[in-house]
Amino acid sequence: MASCLIVFVSGNRNIYTVSRLNADVRLLLENEMGVVWLTGEISNFxxxxxxxxxxxxxxxxSQVRCAMFKGNNRFVTFKPQNGQQVLVKARLSLYEPRGDYQLIIDSMQPEGDGRLQQEFEQLKNKLAAEGLFAQTNKQPIPxxxxxxxxxxxKTGAALFDILDVLKRRDPTLPVVxxxxxxxxxxxxxxxxxxxGRANERQECDVLIVGRGGGSLxxxxxxxxxxxxxxxxxxxxxxxxxxxHEVDVTIADFVADVRAPTPSAAAELVSQDSSYKASGFENFRRRLTxxxxxxxxxxxxxxxSLKHALEKQHPNYRLEKQIQQLDDISVRLQQSVQGYLSREQQRTDHLSYALQLHSPHPRIQKMQDNIAQTERRLIEAIGKNILTSRHQLALSAETLEAVSPLSTLKRGYSVTTxxxxxxxxxxxxxxxxxxxxTQLADGKIYSTVD
Structure with missing residues (x-):
């Protein structure tokens, strides 16, 4: 949703909304400051x-927040690390949703080589603006x-390379x-x-200034x-x-002619049978x-035009919107994590409360009581059975004692x-x-006379 950029006028005062204030400050930073070079230590990467x-x-x-969008960071040749010193080329801006002053980084390099390269570019631009590189100031080589x-x-390999070439091409040519x-x-x-000494003496009509290859x-x-x-x-x-040919210095820009190597310089100022070819090469190099x-x-x-265009390019607005999206994504992730954490705590609390009120302990206790009662009942029944068996045996003995059959066995009889x-x-x-007549072993039937 777009922010409402409204300025309320109260009397003679302009009353800003927060959104309008941040927008104006952003435009002020971007339009007034332009591109800056900055060196510092990386943190919170x-x-x-x-x-x-x-x-x-x-x-x-001090510290300042920075953003570098993937359209530019894909050209960075190293992986930034916290604690690393770097040199950046950046544009000042302001992240409106939070009101944070920040830098939008266009390029980044380690501080060592980067600082030398920056000094090189600054001096080059300065001398170019003064006209020291202008072709109209160049003197022709005789x-x-x-x-x-x-x-x-006097001990470098470059001197011996120059002397070897001059000796081979024109042994009679004087050298100082x-x-x-x-x-x-x-x-x-x-x-x-x-x-300066060569100019004071005026012994020579051309000077070779140089050395062999090396680092920046x-x-x-x-x-x-x-x-x-x-x-x-x-x-x-x-x-x-x-x-070497790939090495470019400020001296190359300001000199009347640049030779790619010391040996090439010696060939350039000397003549041999291929003089015309050398003249053409000289022309080619000057043209180059x-x-x-x-x-x-x-x-x-x-x-310069690219920088002005970038300020109006849709990608510029897209970069800001992408940064806002990343910020919202981070806050959303933090919010989701916080919600999940709170729900986990609530679940743990309910689980603990459920354990306190769970019927399982009571059921287990009742089952234990039933098992104990069952054991006691079985024991009681067993005792009752034993007692009943004992009483039955006693009753059987008593019954046996009073039974008519027992009386009959002793020699008695019963008549019916x-x-x-x-x-x-x-x-x-x-x-x-x-x-x-009932006897122990049978019956006798008789008739009364």
């Missing part, structure tokens, strides 16, 4: 799944030099060596002094302002011959230098009539009645 980078740059006293001056280390340190703290001063730091003497201004002020044409300078100027103009009535006395019968 973050690389979310969106591919963008978020970090803080700090020094001993077609038939009468003497060649060489400004380099103006020795100077080409690397180290005082090298730039010695190089400038040697150029090794060649740094030829990127010093004192050397550049001394070359520009030289009345004697200067051929720069620093390093001119085109390089022209392209450099056009590149600066392009960068045929109806089974016991005859107790003689008067209970009459003549002719049939009597039944």
């Amino acid at each position: 973050s690389a979310p799944v969106s591919g963008h980078w978020y970090l803080t740059l700090k020094d001993a006293r 077609e038939h030099p009468q003497c060649v001056g060489i400004i380099t280390s 060596i103006y020795p100077a340190m080409v690397q180290g703290e005082h090298a730039s001063i010695q190089i400038a002094q040697a150029i 730091e090794d060649l740094w003497s030829f990127n010093q302002e004192i050397v550049a201004r001394t070359i520009a002020a030289s009345q004697i044409p200067v051929v720069s011959a620093v390093g 230098d001119t085109m390089r300078f022209y392209l450099s100027e056009k590149n600066q103009r392009q960068q 009539d045929t109806a089974g009535r016991v005859i107790h006395a003689s008067g209970d019968v009459k003549t002719g009645d049939t009597l039944v």
Whole structure:
């Protein structure tokens, strides 16, 4: 949802909304400050799944938040680490939703090489603005030099390479060596002094200033302002011959002609049977230098236009919206994690409460009581059965003792009539009645006479 950018007018006062204030401050930062170079230590580095980078740059006293979008960070040749010192090229801005002042980083490099490269670009732009690289200031190299001056280390390989080429191409050509340190703290001063000494003596009609190849730091003497201004002020044409063809120094831009190597410089100022070819090569190199300078100027103009265009480009707004989306994503993730944590705590609490009120302990206790009662009942029944068996045995013995059969076994008998009535006395019968006498082993039937 778009923010409402409304300014309320109360009397003679403009009353800003927070959104309007942040928007105006952002525009002020972006339009007034433009591109800045900044060095600092990385902290709080973050690389979310969106591919963008978020970090803080700090020094001993201050810090600033930064964002580098994936369209630019894909060109970074190293993996940023917390604690690493870097040099960044960035645009000042403000993240409106939080009111956070921040930098939008366009490029990043380790501080060491980056600082030298920054100094190189600053001096190059400064001297170019003064016209020191202008083709109109270039002096032509004499077609038939009468003497060649060489400004380099007297022990370096570059000197011997130059001398070998000159000896091979034109052994009679006079050479004057103006020795100077080409690397180290005082090298730039010695190089400038040697150029000045050659101009004072006026012994030569062309100078070769150079050295062999090396790193950016090794060649740094030829990127010093004192050397550049001394070359520009030289009345004697200067051929720069620093390093290899891929090495480019400030001295190359300000010199009258640039040679890719010291050996090539020697060929350039000397003549042999291939003089015409050398002249063509000289023209080609000067044309190359001119085109390089022209392209450099056009590149600066392009960068300026690119920066202005980027401010109006939809990608610029998209970058801000992407950053807002990343911020919302992080806050949403934190919110979800907080909600899940609270629900987990609530679930744990309910689980504990349920355990306290669970029927399982009571059921288990009742089952234990039933089992105990069952054991007691079985024991009681067993005892009752034993008691009943004992009583039954006693009753059987008593019954056996009083049983008529037992009496009969002892020799007694029982007399009844045929109806089974016991005859107790003689008067209970009459003549002719049939009597039944029960003995232990059978019955006797008899008739009364």
